[in-house]
Amino acid sequence: MLTKEFDHTIQFISVLNGSGATITFPIVSVNLIQQNGNKISLPLLFDTGASVTTLRHDLYPLLGLASWDAGNLCQTQTAGGKDPVNTYRYEGINLEVFGKSLKCPVNLMILPVTPLYMGLLGRDTIFQEFGFGFWENNKELHVSFKP
Amino acid sequence: MIGSFVGVSVSTDSINIDSLIKSVVTGGSAPEEVLKEINSYGIKWHLTETGDLWLKSWRLGAENFVPAENVMKIREGGEVHSEANALEWVSKNLSYLRQEYPGKWIAVVDDDVVCASDSLTDLMQQLHDNNIEQPFITEIPAQPVVWTTTYANERI
Numbered sequence: 001m002l003t004k005e006f007d008h009t010i011q012f013i014s015v016l017n018g019s020g021a022t023i024t025f026p027i028v029s030v031n032l033i034q035q036n037g038n039k040i041s042l043p044l045l046f047d048t049g050a051s052v053t054t055l056r057h058d059l060y061p062l063l064g065l066a067s068w069d070a071g072n073l074c075q076t077q078t079a080g081g082k083d084p085v086n087t088y089r090y091e092g093i094n095l096e097v098f099g100k101s102l103k104c105p106v107n108l109m110i111l112p113v114t115p116l117y118m119g120l121l122g123r124d125t126i127f128q129e130f131g132f133g134f135w136e137n138n139k140e141l142h143v144s145f146k147p
Numbered sequence: 148m149i150g151s152f153v154g155v156s157v158s159t160d161s162i163n164i165d166s167l168i169k170s171v172v173t174g175g176s177a178p179e180e181v182l183k184e185i186n187s188y189g190i191k192w193h194l195t196e197t198g199d200l201w202l203k204s205w206r207l208g209a210e211n212f213v214p215a216e217n218v219m220k221i222r223e224g225g226e227v228h229s230e231a232n233a234l235e236w237v238s239k240n241l242s243y244l245r246q247e248y249p250g251k252w253i254a255v256v257d258d259d260v261v262c263a264s265d266s267l268t269d270l271m272q273q274l275h276d277n278n279i280e281q282p283f284i285t286e287i288p289a290q291p292v293v294w295t296t297t298y299a300n301e302r303i
Contacts, residue, residue: 013238018291029234031281038275041283043234061268062284113288116238 006133006142008098013116014139026134026141028121031096035064039096043117046132046141050122051076053095054087054107059118063090068108076109085109097126098143232258233283241292250289254282 012024026046031039040062044053060068071088078085087107095102104125111119131144174181178200194200233255237244244253244260252270254262261279264270267286274282 013234015238015241027234029283039281041233041281043237043283043285058267061271112293113286114292115241115244115285115287116234118285 005144006131007145008143010141010143012139012141015116024139025116027117028097028141030121032062033094033096033101034062042119044119044121045117047120047122048127050120052089052105052107052124053120053122053126054109054111055119056111056113057088057108060108063093063106063108065090071108074107076107095126097121098130098145100129100145102126102129237283237285244287245292248287250287252284252286254279254284256282 010026010028013027014022014024017023027043028046029041030044031041033039042055042059042062044055055063057068060066065071069086069088071090074087074089075084076087087109089105089107091105092103093106095104095106102125107122129147131147133142133144135142176184181200236258237255248260248263251263251265252267253260254270254274256279261282262270262273262277264273267284270284273279
């Protein structure tokens with residue numbers, strides 16, 4: 001019999017908005033491994049619509065950069081946005097995702113400020129390392145480490 | 148111990164959901180009959196374009212375990228998964244954090260704000276000076292948070 005096993009479950013994060021309604025977000029804590037080996041834990045929104053993992057532009061000091069716009073300029077279309085916006089791409093950024101160290105591209109982009117996530121966990125390099133099950137009704141993200 | 152799990156009355160001493168599903172799927176019945184029986188257990192299924200059957204049997208759940216109005220309260224009092232501790236702590240203490248650290252970058256370790264600063268660069272310096280390892284970092288907006296998202300809003 002065919003089976004698909006998941007190794008890990010992440011509960012969505014819940015917050016109350018100003019009108020008392022509960023909003024939930026699938027958020028994953030990812031470790032950014034700096035050049036000196038230090039690890040910084042960053043919350044990223046799980047986003048299948050993001051082709052590349054994208055961090056807030058003002059996190060550039062964590063990448064050891066002097067400014068956020070030193071990388072390769074790209075333009076990207078955002079959900080709900082009319083015009084493409086500028087992003088700057090950096091290659092070979094060390095991230096630790098679900099305990100697995102990966103070198104992947106990261107975009108820096110101006111994103112809305114929220115205290116619950118500092119960017120978007122996107123597909124490039126990362127998604128093929130795992131299997132994901134998205135269970136909206138249960139507010140759970142299931143992760144397989146051996147897809 | 149007997150309970151009603153996802154529409155199936157089971158004994159937790161003897162239940163083997165995988166065996167149950169296997170017996171239905173390999174029982175020799177017509178596919179339509181098999182799916183009907185699976186439906187009767189309240190188990191969701193999906194047929195791929197190539198004809199494979201996948202069943203959503205990732206875990207057992209007890210339906211209507213608590214009244215819906217108590218969910219948030221019980222969740223807040225519950226144990227948090229270790230990897231999500233800092234994030235959960237921040238989400239549950241947003242009002243406090245907005246009151247104490249408006250417009251600040253904060254570093255959280257073990258359910259506590261260990262450093263705060265107006266700038267990320269200064270925060271990183273503080274962390275370095277204090278040998279604080281693997282902190283959880285975020286910025287607390289000074290203004291009320293506008294949750295711009297295309298994900299569903301749900302009132303519980």
